[in-house]
Amino acid sequence: MKFIGAIILITATSYMGIEYSRKMEERPRQIRILKNALQIMHAEIIYSHSSIPLTCFAISKQISQPLSLFFYNVGQDLEHPTESLYKVWKDNLEKLWDSFSLINNDKEILLQFGRSLGKHDVMQQEKHIKLCLSHLERQLEEALDQRNRYAKMFKSLGFLFGVFLLLLLL
Amino acid sequence: MFIDTSILFQIAGIGIIVAMLHTILKQMGKEEYAQFATLIGFIIVLVFVVNSIAELFQQIKSVFLFRG
Amino acid sequence: MNMLEIVGLAIIASILVLLLKDQQPTIAFLLVIVTVIYLLSIFMSYIKEIILLIQYLGEKAGVNDSYLTVIIKVIGIAYIAEIGATIVRDAGLESIAAKVEILGKILILLLAIPIFKTLIETIINFFSI
Structure with a gap:
C-alpha cells in the first residue's frame, strides 16, 4: 500500500516538472510560428493588398495548431464585423490564451500589434509589422536562452522534489 | 525498545536529495534557492535528530537517575 | 539484538x-x-539489566540504598558527559568537548561529597573510641 502511494507521489511531481519544462520548450516554437505568421501577413498586405479577414484565413492555413485556430477565429469574426478589430483580436487572444505556452510579455506585444492593425495605410502597416517582428525576435532569443537554462532543471527538480516528499512522509 | 533503523536511511536519503537539489540549482545559477534548499533539508533532519536525542535522554533518565 | x-x-x-x-x-x-x-x-x-543486578547484590549484602543510588547516578553522569563530549569532538570542537568532560568530573565529585563526608566521620569515630 505504501509502495503504491510512493509511486503515485513521484509520478505526480515528475509529471508536474515535465509539464512545466514542456511549456518552456514549447514557447520558442510558438514564437517562431508567430513570426512566420507575421511574415505571411506582411506578404499578403504589402504585395497582394488583401483584406485582413482574408489575410487571417491565409495565415491560419499555413501555420500549425494552436495558433492557426486564433487566426481562423479572428478571420471568421471579422467577416461579419460587429465590433472593432482590436476588440475582436483581444477577445480571441484571451479566449485561446490558456492553450498557448506564451508569457504575458508576448501577450502585450500581440495586443499592441492588434491595436495598430488595419488603422493605417499600407506603408505604415508595414512599419508596424516590422516593429512587431523585431519585438518577437527579442522575445525568441530570451525564450531560447531560458529554455536552454531551465527546461532540464525543472524536469529533474520535479522528480527530486517527489523523492524528497516521499522520504519525509515515509 | 529500539528506535526504528529506517531513520538512518531516511536521513541519508534526505541528505542525498538535498545535495542533488543544491547541485542542480547551483548549476542553473540560482544560488539563493540552492542555499535555501540546503537550509530546509538541514532543518528537517535537525527535527528528527532532536526528537531522537530527547528520546535517548528520557531513556538515560529512567535508567540511571530518577528511577525512584 | x-x-x-x-x-x-x-x-x-x-x-x-x-x-x-x-x-x-x-x-x-x-x-x-x-x-x-x-x-x-x-x-x-x-x-x-546490569544495574538491576547491582541493586540486587547491594540488597543481599545489606549496603545502604542511598550509596547505591549515588554510584548509579555517578555512572549515569559519566556516560552522559562521555556522549556529549564525543559528539562535540566529532564536530571538531575540541575545546568545548574538554569543558564538557571537566564539568562531568566536577558534577561527579559533587555527588560524591556526602559519601566522602560519611567516610571521614566514620574514620574520626573510629579513632575517637
Whole structure:
C-alpha cells in the first residue's frame, strides 16, 4: 500500500516538472510560428493588398495548431464585423490564451500589434509589422536562452522534489 | 525498545536529495534557492535528530537517575 | 539484538556518512549523531539489566540504598558527559568537548561529597573510641 502511494507521489511531481519544462520548450516554437505568421501577413498586405479577414484565413492555413485556430477565429469574426478589430483580436487572444505556452510579455506585444492593425495605410502597416517582428525576435532569443537554462532543471527538480516528499512522509 | 533503523536511511536519503537539489540549482545559477534548499533539508533532519536525542535522554533518565 | 546486527548497522551508517560528507557535511554530521544515539539506546537497554543486578547484590549484602543510588547516578553522569563530549569532538570542537568532560568530573565529585563526608566521620569515630 505504501509502495503504491510512493509511486503515485513521484509520478505526480515528475509529471508536474515535465509539464512545466514542456511549456518552456514549447514557447520558442510558438514564437517562431508567430513570426512566420507575421511574415505571411506582411506578404499578403504589402504585395497582394488583401483584406485582413482574408489575410487571417491565409495565415491560419499555413501555420500549425494552436495558433492557426486564433487566426481562423479572428478571420471568421471579422467577416461579419460587429465590433472593432482590436476588440475582436483581444477577445480571441484571451479566449485561446490558456492553450498557448506564451508569457504575458508576448501577450502585450500581440495586443499592441492588434491595436495598430488595419488603422493605417499600407506603408505604415508595414512599419508596424516590422516593429512587431523585431519585438518577437527579442522575445525568441530570451525564450531560447531560458529554455536552454531551465527546461532540464525543472524536469529533474520535479522528480527530486517527489523523492524528497516521499522520504519525509515515509 | 529500539528506535526504528529506517531513520538512518531516511536521513541519508534526505541528505542525498538535498545535495542533488543544491547541485542542480547551483548549476542553473540560482544560488539563493540552492542555499535555501540546503537550509530546509538541514532543518528537517535537525527535527528528527532532536526528537531522537530527547528520546535517548528520557531513556538515560529512567535508567540511571530518577528511577525512584 | 545480537552483535552482528550492531556491527552491520555501524558499517552501513559509516558508508552513508562517507557518501554525504563531501556535499552536505552538516547533514552527514547529523547522521553521525543519530547513529550514536541509536547505538546508545541499544546500550541503555542492556545496562538496565546490569544495574538491576547491582541493586540486587547491594540488597543481599545489606549496603545502604542511598550509596547505591549515588554510584548509579555517578555512572549515569559519566556516560552522559562521555556522549556529549564525543559528539562535540566529532564536530571538531575540541575545546568545548574538554569543558564538557571537566564539568562531568566536577558534577561527579559533587555527588560524591556526602559519601566522602560519611567516610571521614566514620574514620574520626573510629579513632575517637
